[in-house]
Amino acid sequence: MTLSKPAKKPKGRAAISTAIAPVEYAQRLLLAIILGYFFTVEVSGLADLLLTSTLARSEAAALSAMIAFLLYTFVILWAFADRSLLRLWIVIPGGGLLCYGLSRFLAMDGVV
Template structure:
């Protein structure tokens, strides 16, 4: 029985993430989430304005949706298995949405 408990505790301790891993995941959730939401708000604002919504209404709606999405993205950054996938989706998606928003804004002007 003691041997079984020690084998079980060693497998649990090896599955526990290190402090560095947790710090990197927190950084991904905060900074990567910020980049993702920056791109989302820019894209939503440009898209809604391009569809005919008044600017300030589009601004407020995209900001409110961005706040809710930030919470979702923040929690997802801890739930995803791969840390590199979290960084890729958050930063890559944010940059892609920012580029698309810039193209829409350029098209409107």
């Protein structure tokens, strides 16, 4: 999972071949598409809950859902752009779980 030093910078076709690190690409795909969606929904869901304190709930839901598409796009790209897989593994599923927990706590506590 950690960053291994590339021995030599491959050129051309070789650089975009999956043959170099199929496991790594599989992880990044999982992080980007599935866990990225989970992360996006949880972050937007929490934003939705927090926004209901100032907006009508339909407005809060629409606003956080609209922004979610940009967030998801960003997460997918980031899952491929960041060199550190470890960081991705911490932030994407971890952040998603954190937001999920916070939403549950807020809902249970009756804050919103």
